[in-house]
Structures are given as C-alpha cells and as structure tokens.
Amino acid sequence: MTAQGPKRGRFISLEGGEGVGKSTQVCALAQALQKRGLDVLITREPGGSDGAEKIRELLLAGGADRWSAKTEALLFAAARADHFERTIGPALSEGRWVISDRFVDSSLAYQGGAGGLGIEKVRELNAMAIESGFPDRTLILLLDEGGERARVRDSDGSDRIGGRGADYHHKVELAFRMIAAEEPERVKLVDASGAPQAVTERLLDAIQDLLP
Template structure:
C-alpha cells in the first residue's frame, strides 16, 4: 500500500479554510480516496486539550514563548497520534492549519521564524506537508466573513488587532514565495465550489 498524502490549508481569519477543507475532503472521497480531516491546534486527544488552553482566556494568558511551546507540543502529539498513522495506512490527511500558522502567528516579535522552525525540528523531526494551500482574500472581505462566522466573539488569537493580522498575511505571502515547491497560493474569493475546483486542479499532480 502506498503512503498517503498530507495536505494543509493555511491563511488568515475568514479565508474559508474550514469550508474548503470539508469540500476538498468530499471531492477526494468521491475520487475513491480514504481521507482524514483534522485541525490545529488539536487533531488528537492531547492536541485538543492544549487547544483549549491556547484559545481561551485573556490575550495575555501566555507569553509568546510559552504559547509557541504549547503549539509545538500540540503539533508533536497530533503528528504522532493522528497524521503519521493515517498516512502509513494510505489515507490522505487534510489539516486546517499546521506549522506555517505557527510561523506566521507566533514567529513575530519575541520569536523569529528560525525559532519556530527549531521548535518544530525538535518536537516533530521537521515533518512537512506534501502540499500547502495558502488561501488569500482581501482584508475587508475576510473580516466580514470572520464576523459572520464568529459574531462579536472571537478566540484570544483571532481577536487580535488588524495590524497583527496584516503581519500574519504578509508572513504567509513570504513563505509561499520562499517555498514554491510546497506552497500553492489560491484565490479564495467567489463561490465556494469554484474555490474547491481551484484546489483540486492544484492537486492533480499528486492524485493517483
């Protein structure tokens, strides 16, 4: 049995990652593939426990370093308990966020991108996706989508200032330019079905 593929969906708040992950999973299942849907932080019992710690409480609940360490620990458990076993049995794994979100969100200010990558090397042996989709959307449209989804209540990371989220978007753009062999930048505007079709076309070279 051949190894499965690991696909991640990245982008800022309101870009449609969760919606597109579900639609992409359906399309891949219709193509005859075994598909596992997961998310970060979370995706395993330990990862979900850490997710609760990370996304609840006040904005200053964790220092930048403590937050980055928690994300790295959640990811290590996620990979060990969920992702690797699924890939080894031949399943495709789709994750709503992964390492690149830590790089974009936690790799600012007190910590550098190199720091986040070092934590990932230590915690997860540098494990990377086969393909990463970076979903892009104009800032105002993304904010409207996020508000429609969350109302006036957002988690402690999503609720940060707009300047922070602009820096996150810039970081994703930089990663995509630096790693074109892994990243595909996807226009997430327009009808959801059209966005899913774009994603599927960008997976054609990996499909069996």
C-alpha cells in the same frame, strides 16, 4: 518475498487568516478527493488528538495576552507533536490522505511572523517536534475581505488569537506570503474569492501533481 505495505498517503494542510473559508474548504476538498476513490481523514489544529485537544483549551481560552509568543509557539509545537504521532502519522502509514485545518505554517506565520519570534526560529522548533512531518502541500487561502467576514462571524466572541487587532492579522498574511515565496514547491497561494465550488477547483489544481 514479503508483501509490501500500503503506499504512504499524502498530507495536505489548509492555511490562511481569519475568515477566508478554511473550514468550508477542508470539507469540500475532502469530499472531492473521496469522489476520486481516496480514503481521507480530516483533522484540525490545535487539536486532532486527545492530548492536543487539551492543549487547545489552554491556547484559545482567556485574554489575548494570556501567553507570550514564545509560550504560544512551545504549546503549539507540543500539541503538534502529539497530533502527528497519534493521528496524522498512523493515517499516512495506512495509505490515507490527511487534510488538516491548519498545521505548522500557522505557527510560522502567527508566532514567527506576526509574533516577532522569526519564521526560521519557529521552523526549527517544529522540525524538532514533528521531524519530517511537514505537509506534502500547504494551501494558503487569501481573501481581501476575510478580516471583515471574520468580525461578522465572531460578533458574539472569538478565540484569543482570532480576536487580535487588524494590524496583527495583516502581519500574519504578510508572513504567509513570505513562507510561500520561500517554499514555492510545498506552499501554494490560492485565491479564496468567488463561489466556494470555484475555490475548491483551485485547490484541486494546486495539488494536481500529487494525485494518483
């Protein structure tokens, strides 16, 4: 009888518009899962692997109109393919839980929805890039005052995508809501208002069915 390898880990992505507190909650959720005895890897997009970090530099630097929505989608997909192949996939195979600050649903919302390419077209592009590597659960943080918080945070300058106008970011939120409505089992909307600890508890509730 051959020994079985480790049980596959779980893949969670945190999403949302600018200023909703994703980075804070990625760390808080990871700590909460570690307290439950889980081995957790934190990663981010764009980035998360050597090749993807190089593409990140291309994507986030320069003016708001440096790349078209189509070029952005292709660059993100290329970075994501490398990220999943070299970082996320191996960690899941080792039984680790992976929490990513953004992943494929950002492309669906930003380039597919707000960028006008179409959510389904961008989904097809990324299905080729990552095959079955979609997250087990995507948690979308929603916060009414997120845009204002982002403007205060980025008063000394933001990246080329985050610095776009309010109308663009409103379209992003609408696209996130549409994605959640289309995939209610995989994608959950989470209220990001109130104390950070309360938000973390809501995130844990949203993945309760995945926990061992």
